[in-house]
Amino acid sequence: xxxxxxxxxxxxxxxxxxxxxxxxxxxxxxxxxxxxxxxxxxxxxxxxxxxxxxxxxxxxxxxxxxxxxxxxxxxxxxxxxxxxxxxxxxxxxxxxxxxxxxxxxxxxxxxxxxxxxxxxxxxxxxxxxxxxxxxxxxxxxxxxxxxxxxxxxxxxxxxxxxxxxxxxxxxxxxxxxxxxxxxxxxxxxxxxx
Amino acid sequence: xxxxxxxxxxxxxxxxxxxxxxxxxxxxxxxxxxxxxxxxxxxxxxxxxxxxxxxxxxxxxxxxxxxxxxxxxxxxxxxxxxxxxxxxxxxxxxxxxxxxxxxxxxxxxxxxxxxxxxxxxxxxxxxxxxxxxxxxxxxxxxxxxxxxxxxxxxxxxxxxxxxxxxxxxxxxxxxxxxxxxxxxxxxxxxxxxx
Amino acid sequence: xxxxxxxxxxxxxxxxxxxxxxxxxxxxxxxxxxxxxxxxxxxxxxxxxxxxxxxxxxxxxxxxxxxxxxxxxxxxxxxxxxxxxxxxxxxxxxxxxxxxxxxxxxxxxxxxxxxxxxxxxxxxxxxxxxxxxxxxxxxxxxxxxxxxxxxxxxxxxxxxxxxxxxxxxxxxxxxxxxxxxxxxxxxxxxxxxxxxxxxxxxxxxxxxxxxxxxxxxxxxxxxxxxxxxxxxxxxxxxxxxxxxxxxxxxxxxxxxxxxxxxxxxxxxxxxxxxxxxxxxxxxxxxxxxxxxxxxxxxxxxxxxxxxxxxxxxxxxxxxxxxxxxxxxxxxxxxxxxxxxxxxxxxxxxxxxxxxxxxxxxxxxxxxxxxxxxxxxxxxxxxxxxxxxxxxxxxxxxxxxxxxxxxxxxxxxxxxxxxxxxxxxxxxxxxxxxxxxxxxxxxxxxxxxxxxxxxxxxxxxxxxxxxxxxxxxxxxxxxxxxxxxxxxxxxxxxxxxxxxxxxxxxxxxxxxxxxxxxxxxxxxxxxxxxxxxxx
Numbered sequence: 001x002x003x004x005x006x007x008x009x010x011x012x013x014x015x016x017x018x019x020x021x022x023x024x025x026x027x028x029x030x031x032x033x034x035x036x037x038x039x040x041x042x043x044x045x046x047x048x049x050x051x052x053x054x055x056x057x058x059x060x061x062x063x064x065x066x067x068x069x070x071x072x073x074x075x076x077x078x079x080x081x082x083x084x085x086x087x088x089x090x091x092x093x094x095x096x097x098x099x100x101x102x103x104x105x106x107x108x109x110x111x112x113x114x115x116x117x118x119x120x121x122x123x124x125x126x127x128x129x130x131x132x133x134x135x136x137x138x139x140x141x142x143x144x145x146x147x148x149x150x151x152x153x154x155x156x157x158x159x160x161x162x163x164x165x166x167x168x169x170x171x172x173x174x175x176x177x178x179x180x181x182x183x184x185x186x187x188x189x190x191x192x193x
Numbered sequence: 194x195x196x197x198x199x200x201x202x203x204x205x206x207x208x209x210x211x212x213x214x215x216x217x218x219x220x221x222x223x224x225x226x227x228x229x230x231x232x233x234x235x236x237x238x239x240x241x242x243x244x245x246x247x248x249x250x251x252x253x254x255x256x257x258x259x260x261x262x263x264x265x266x267x268x269x270x271x272x273x274x275x276x277x278x279x280x281x282x283x284x285x286x287x288x289x290x291x292x293x294x295x296x297x298x299x300x301x302x303x304x305x306x307x308x309x310x311x312x313x314x315x316x317x318x319x320x321x322x323x324x325x326x327x328x329x330x331x332x333x334x335x336x337x338x339x340x341x342x343x344x345x346x347x348x349x350x351x352x353x354x355x356x357x358x359x360x361x362x363x364x365x366x367x368x369x370x371x372x373x374x375x376x377x378x379x380x381x382x383x384x385x386x387x
Numbered sequence: 388x389x390x391x392x393x394x395x396x397x398x399x400x401x402x403x404x405x406x407x408x409x410x411x412x413x414x415x416x417x418x419x420x421x422x423x424x425x426x427x428x429x430x431x432x433x434x435x436x437x438x439x440x441x442x443x444x445x446x447x448x449x450x451x452x453x454x455x456x457x458x459x460x461x462x463x464x465x466x467x468x469x470x471x472x473x474x475x476x477x478x479x480x481x482x483x484x485x486x487x488x489x490x491x492x493x494x495x496x497x498x499x500x501x502x503x504x505x506x507x508x509x510x511x512x513x514x515x516x517x518x519x520x521x522x523x524x525x526x527x528x529x530x531x532x533x534x535x536x537x538x539x540x541x542x543x544x545x546x547x548x549x550x551x552x553x554x555x556x557x558x559x560x561x562x563x564x565x566x567x568x569x570x571x572x573x574x575x576x577x578x579x580x581x582x583x584x585x586x587x588x589x590x591x592x593x594x595x596x597x598x599x600x601x602x603x604x605x606x607x608x609x610x611x612x613x614x615x616x617x618x619x620x621x622x623x624x625x626x627x628x629x630x631x632x633x634x635x636x637x638x639x640x641x642x643x644x645x646x647x648x649x650x651x652x653x654x655x656x657x658x659x660x661x662x663x664x665x666x667x668x669x670x671x672x673x674x675x676x677x678x679x680x681x682x683x684x685x686x687x688x689x690x691x692x693x694x695x696x697x698x699x700x701x702x703x704x705x706x707x708x709x710x711x712x713x714x715x716x717x718x719x720x721x722x723x724x725x726x727x728x729x730x731x732x733x734x735x736x737x738x739x740x741x742x743x744x745x746x747x748x749x750x751x752x753x754x755x756x757x758x759x760x761x762x763x764x765x766x767x768x769x770x771x772x773x774x775x776x777x778x779x780x781x782x783x784x785x786x787x788x789x790x791x792x793x794x795x796x797x798x799x800x801x802x803x804x805x806x807x808x809x810x811x812x813x814x815x816x817x818x819x820x821x822x823x824x825x826x827x828x829x830x831x832x833x834x835x836x837x838x839x840x841x842x843x844x845x846x847x848x849x850x851x852x853x854x855x856x857x858x859x860x861x862x863x864x865x866x867x868x869x870x871x872x873x874x875x876x877x878x879x880x881x882x883x884x885x886x887x888x889x890x891x892x893x894x895x896x897x898x899x900x901x902x903x904x905x906x907x908x909x910x911x912x913x914x915x916x917x918x919x920x921x
Binding site: 233236237238239240248249272316317318319334336357358359361362363364365366367 | 439489491492493495497772799829832833835836838839840842843844846847850851852853854855857858860861864
Binding site: 156157159160162 | 774793796797799800802805
């Protein structure tokens with residue numbers, strides 16, 4: 001049980017995908033302009049990441065390893081992620097057209113989101129059990145969601161702040177992201193094993 | 194031999210995913226364009242045609258289909274443009290026409306000849322009258338679209354500015370220097386030249 | 388998170404935890420008129436009655452130029468539900484009805500009835516006194532309160548009868564009598580309690596009877612202890628001490644706010660967007676209670692109120708009973724003000740009131756105070772706005788638990804949706820945030836601006852929706868007309884074709900018979916050839 005708790009905590013805070021591993025920076029900067037869009041993106045990524053890590057474990061253990069085709073790993077994983085993203089896109093178009101429009105290009109780009117593929121591959125590399133890999137995928141997604149929503153909140157406030165001319169726009173966004181990453185480094189010594 | 198096996202396994206798997214998605218797309222099929230509804234709800238519904246489309250709904254459809262820019266709604270003004278741009282996730286663009294004070298049409302009744310041409314032109318049915326009778330405008334429903342000016346053969350319709358009433362009065366923005374800076378900054382954020 | 392901060396602060400005694408609602412500020416009192424007995428303001432040469440002196444719809448004038456009116460006579464008929472009639476405050480002749488400026492920040496006017504007093508002060512006695520109010524039904528009493536033109540005298544001037552509804556869904560357990568005068572300078576409620584305690588308690592008893600409340604609390608701040616004693620005595624005199632309690636609260640601004648007072652007394656918070664009635668509480672101002680007493684027991688319509696006339700520019704500040712319609716400048720003259728040149732006149736209290744530019748504005752139902760302040764004093768307290776330093780003092784002071792700095796930022800940048808998300812409409816505009824702000828940001832002004840803009844946007848939305856429906860029904864109508872026209876044309880076309888076919892058949896039959904004589908007759912009557920489509 002402790003192991004599962006540690007996996008979750010590590011994925012959410014200590015080894016945060018965005019701010020510690022620097023994966024998935026593209027949507028992190030792209031859709032953090034508004035809190036609402038960020039929340040929508042978070043849920044989409046959460047859904048895709050959890051299912052992708054589940055499916056990738058199944059494919060790895062049930063197809064690739066028995067058939068000795070581990071070299072096909074990346075292709076298979078991308079296929080399953082692409083399928084999931086397509087599915088999420090359809091659901092979102094149906095249920096929330098405004099969010100669909102707001103996410104724009106970033107929604108299909110989840111397919112090539114290195115965080116999603118990264119979760120699938122790291123799962124396999126670390127030889128997690130089925131439950132542990134699902135948990136790891138979910139934890140990583142929660143970590144992504146927390147950071148994305150926090151960052152979008154910060155950006156909303158920055159919008160109204162008196163920023164020097166040269167820092168306006170992307171520079172202040174990157175500086176803020178950097179400072180957030182520094183803050184997240186503080187979680188490094190959170191758990192002593 | 195092994196390469197054939199892996200290829201066939203992969204193709205079979207891809208086929209499965211494809212079939213799954215095909216069923217999903219049928220189940221989650223979207224009727225009409227829900228985005229056009231949302232845009233239509235933002236428009237001021239003056240039906241004035243200044244955007245080049247014969248009404249607000251057609252313009253909303255065109256914007257939703259990305260056929261036209263978001264900055265063609267003149268009576269909606271900057272606020273509507275920004276809301277649409279925000280919803281569409283596109284860059285805002287300044288409106289070319291100048292913003293004017295809200296107006297309503299008024300018929301000088303003693304000059305009206307009762308030709309009913311303006312009644313046919315009014316997009317919101319707010320002109321009352323009958324052939325050879327004076328016409329008049331229900332001011333509360335007039336959107337100020339000016340479409341009735343053109344057909345009037347005797348030019349007896351004026352556009353009058355809507356008088357400010359106590360009910361509609363709102364506090365102005367505080368007159369301090371900082372307040373002005375705030376508005377300027379807002380425009381800069383949105384990339385609009387003031 | 389914020390509550391945690393508050394808890395820590397309270398644990399360290401950084402802010403006094405002496406009151407039960409959030410925030411609040413301690414203000415200097417400047418109550419110059421606190422010990423002055425009330426006086427009656429003399430009769431001015433002309434009285435002005437704007438057709439709207441309450442929140443809601445305006446009244447329609449019932450009198451014409453040249454009519455003679457009596458004191459207490461209804462001269463404005465209420466329109467719609469949220470409205471109360473207006474009455475003449477003395478007998479005299481209507482001289483004109485025209486637009487005139489009212490006490491309002493816009494400086495705009497309303498149709499106003501001008502009456503020239505004849506000095507007789509004859510009273511209209513159409514309202515019969517109902518001293519045995521306990522035997523009357525709440526419905527009857529409610530109608531009396533409405534007819535007497537009573538609107539809340541605390542400052543919001545909301546028609547009182549609307550609140551006094553015995554509702555099966557929301558039963559009222561407690562009535563709170565608001566005797567808290569938290570604005571600096573003002574002393575009219577305090578004085579009224581000292582002088583008219585029995586009438587006020589009777590008014591409270593009428594209200595309790597009307598809404599079926601079991602208990603009542605008279606709330607008084609500890610800077611007006613004498614009023615608390617007087618009220619307690621009145622309660623005991625009337626043998627109501629079983630149901631009416633007098634409670635003394637520590638002084639803090641804005642404790643007189645309805646929601647703040649309810650929270651301080653009952654510990655219950657009125658939820659956002661709801662009314663006190665939803666938590667079983669009704670609150671009424673002492674002035675309103677007295678007006679209810681006068682309307683029910685004496686049969687008097689509301690024609691005057693106690694006004695604090697004060698300010699540092701006045702040689703002799705007073706508490707005065709002023710008839711509605713009396714010009715502000717006339718009232719100030721009675722207190723020794725010679726000229727209005729170097730003076731700013733504030734209508735209401737200094738925290739929530741507005742500066743009036745012209746001075747021939749009438750005293751209305753909302754006028755609880757008239758303050759003549761030296762221009763120099765006002766200028767000295769005026770500073771240019773500086774950048775927000777995020778000290779958070781405004782959040783600590785806000786009695787509604789809002790974050791004024793962020794709200795103001797969003798209002799300033801015209802991001803009204805975000806401002807609404809930060810609960811802009813829970814702001815009671817008490818001014819505590821502006822008062823504590825070290826950067827002198829006019830926070831309340833920003834909120835008023837934001838609220839106005841949001842209201843405007845909402846109005847435009849409603850209008851757009853109406854226009855959309857009108858336009859759609861027009862399109863539908865046009866399409867129907869078009870279809871009908873086409874249908875008619877099609878039928879006509881078919882008929883024509885049928886007729887033509889019949890004729891052709893006839894002609895063919897005729898030629899078959901091949902009788903020359905017949906063809907002659909046919910040529911006499913040429914067959915109508917099918918016309919080209921008209």
